Amino acid sequence: MKVILDEKLYDEIWNRIEKEYKFYPSVNKKIKPFEFDIENVCYQLNSYWSIEQEKIVNDIFKKISNDDIYALEWQSDCFEYNPNENIEFGYHYYDKDREVEVYFPSYYPNGDYYMFLSKDWSYGMFGHPWRKEIYIFGEKIINEFKDKEKELNITKL
Numbered sequence: 001m002k003v004i005l006d007e008k009l010y011d012e013i014w015n016r017i018e019k020e021y022k023f024y025p026s027v028n029k030k031i032k033p034f035e036f037d038i039e040n041v042c043y044q045l046n047s048y049w050s051i052e053q054e055k056i057v058n059d060i061f062k063k064i065s066n067d068d069i070y071a072l073e074w075q076s077d078c079f080e081y082n083p084n085e086n087i088e089f090g091y092h093y094y095d096k097d098r099e100v101e102v103y104f105p106s107y108y109p110n111g112d113y114y115m116f117l118s119k120d121w122s123y124g125m126f127g128h129p130w131r132k133e134i135y136i137f138g139e140k141i142i143n144e145f146k147d148k149e150k151e152l153n154i155t156k157l
Helices: 007-020 051-064 139-147
Strands: 040-045 069-073 079-081 092-095 100-103 114-118 124-128 133-137 154-156
Touching: 007 069, 040 139, 051 139, 133 139
Parallel strands: none
Antiparallel strands: 040 133, 040 154, 069 079, 069 114, 092 100, 114 124, 124 133
């Protein structure tokens, strides 16, 4: 896991998310936060996730690919990481160089927009914190989530 400190890369990622997925953060429930030109599914999150449910989602990402992916939190630190690292739920540390506490996002969007995205942009999971929704896109990950709906306590919208 490494924090994306390169401002140019950070800006490129967020600009592309805004352009390709029409990312529009809002508390207005009538406004869709994302639009996709790729196969996608939206799920309602019916409960906060346990450590076991976080592990299920991490295992889904591990099953799909051995490649690094992006873990993004809107207007916060963002990361490149590999799901095989099995980063513990609630992981954080103090960055002495920047004099800040660094928090790795959970798969459950609990306060801000969290996005987990393949570096080739072919699949991912975007979370909306106020709507308690996740948006899954890309055929491989959609099929994996479909098989785990009951265990994750999610409802397809």
